[in-house]
Amino acid sequence: MSVNTVSRFNNLAITLHWVMAVLIIGMLGVGKYMVGLDEADPQRFVLTQWHKTFGILILLLTVFRLVWRLTHRSPAHPAAAPRWERFASSISHFLLYALLLAAPVTGWMLVSVSPLNIDTLLFNVIPWPHLPWLHNLADKASMIHQYEDFHEWATGALIALLLLHIAAALKHHFVDKDTVLKRMLPSSAAGTGTTMANFVVLLSAGIGGLLFAYTSLNAGGDNLSSGASDVSAMATIMGESTAIQFSGSQVTASINVDSPESGSLLATVPTASVTSSNLQVQGALPDTEWFDSENYPEAVFESTQISAAGDGQLNVEGTLAIKEITLPHTFTLQVQDTDGNKTASGEFIVDRMAYQLGMESQPTDEYVGKAVTIKFNFELLSKP
Ligand code: HEM
Structure with missing residues (x-):
């Protein structure tokens, strides 16, 4: 030595x-x-x-x-x-x-x-x-x-x-x-x-x-970040499937498809932006017993882990916060490439009752179903 x-x-x-x-x-x-x-x-x-x-x-x-x-x-x-x-x-x-x-x-x-x-x-x-x-x-x-x-x-x-x-x-x-x-x-x-x-x-x-x-x-690690996004939900109201739209949602994603473990996804949805073909639903959703948009202007999904699931799919685990309740969710993110334009889409089901949504006027699922499907897609900007 x-x-x-x-x-x-x-x-x-x-x-x-x-x-x-x-x-x-x-x-x-x-x-x-x-x-x-x-x-x-x-x-x-x-x-x-x-x-x-x-x-x-x-x-x-x-x-x-x-x-x-x-x-x-x-x-x-x-x-x-x-x-x-x-x-x-x-x-x-x-x-x-x-x-x-x-x-x-x-x-x-x-x-x-x-x-x-x-x-x-x-x-x-x-x-x-x-x-x-x-x-x-x-x-x-x-x-x-x-x-x-x-x-x-x-x-x-x-x-x-x-x-x-x-x-x-x-x-x-x-x-x-x-x-x-x-x-x-x-x-x-x-x-x-x-x-x-x-x-x-x-x-x-x-x-x-x-x-x-x-x-x-420069080795083609397909690294992506987010562009325009679109978030909607599908609920069953009086036995009918009713679409609910949110505008102005923002998705910040940094995902390298080759090593997705180090990626992240953050989506914020302005709750007051809600619209629906059912005007009664549209009017009620920003209220206190539903989204309480005045006190909780945003619902936020934040990933905790992303992993490869094969075939251009990623498995995303994370939490969704609506009002003061934060719950874990897992979904599959599908990455699609159409003529070089990449988009990611996915959906997952939330139980509105677990988030205490509409529990005063709709405490059971007789008129408003408890399962709500959240759907989203967003543009992915690839490395030039
Ligand atoms: C000796 C070690 C390091 C050196 C010399 C260094 C140097 C720098 C420099 C010069 C910048 C640009 C700062 C600016 O002008 O705004 C920067 C940014 C950054 N560094 Fe480091 N760094 C070091 C270690 C680290 C470590 C250990 C981490 C994290 C684990 C880190 C994370 C970052 C991040 C995330 C940014 C970007 C910040 C932003 O987006 O504004 N760095 N670093």
Whole structure:
């Protein structure tokens, strides 16, 4: 095993430093690029998934590196360096570690409060949990912008400090002409030849990982987000099937058909928008005993899990909230492709009595059936 000498960093420290440098600079670039894309752009969804994977990887590597740093000796400051420079160096290295933790942790916090509830699957395989105390907050949707700001500030500060760090390393090398940069560079001198080999292998692995992420972006993973949507319901009233329409519903879907597990679906339906061919029904539905539209303007479906069900079908599990009642539902989402125009449709049955709808005037299913079929379809915008 290699020992950290007083004059140089050892193989592991050097390798970690440069692999992380590539990853962090890549993450900063990808992060800025993806937030510039349209929210509905499927590429933004895919990039965000890879951004989360590499961000968590950086978090784990930083914790490892910090433990390593605290348990090993580092080379001393150059003897000729003035006191202020030694002090600035120690402070900026401390801040670098702090920001290398803050950048991924604020990202993790941000996805934990996201109302889209998109799971984090590292490399599309390993589930990574949301931070439970944030994820379970009732009003988390209102906090998302604040957490986006935290992540932007942490990563902005990291960019500033990295520029200072690079400038300082170059000053040592070209102006002071000391060994500060060299002792963090792999050396192929006799006896340390393996350092260079390790370095090349691991740096290639880091770059390979990034290339893999990039190529998978263009590998036809059919990534979809939602466009126009249509929600209706079918109820049995006085023995007759009666259609009920809602207008202005909004579906936010991010689904990659190849790996639907990391997808999400959120649908909000304005309850006051209800219309029906049966005008009596139309007039009554926004009332207190039915949708109580004044106090509960929206009914919301939110997915908790999406999985492949074969034949262009996805199995969607989630919850539907109507008024103060939230119940679980599962349905099959059918994805259709007509001449390149993709649509998704599905339906599921709800028990209106379980949602306490119309229990004063229609407490039994004699006139108004208890089973109501919710039907919906929405346009899916594919990657161009
Ligand atoms: C060292 C690690 C990380 C770096 C350097 C980094 C960097 C960035 C940057 C520069 C942005 C753009 C910020 C802006 O200008 O608005 C960004 C956005 C984002 N990051 Fe990170 N990030 C890291 C880790 C993470 C992690 C671990 C996660 C989640 C698990 C994450 C999730 C996100 C998300 C969701 C956005 C988009 C926010 C939005 O849509 O406004 N990041 N990241």
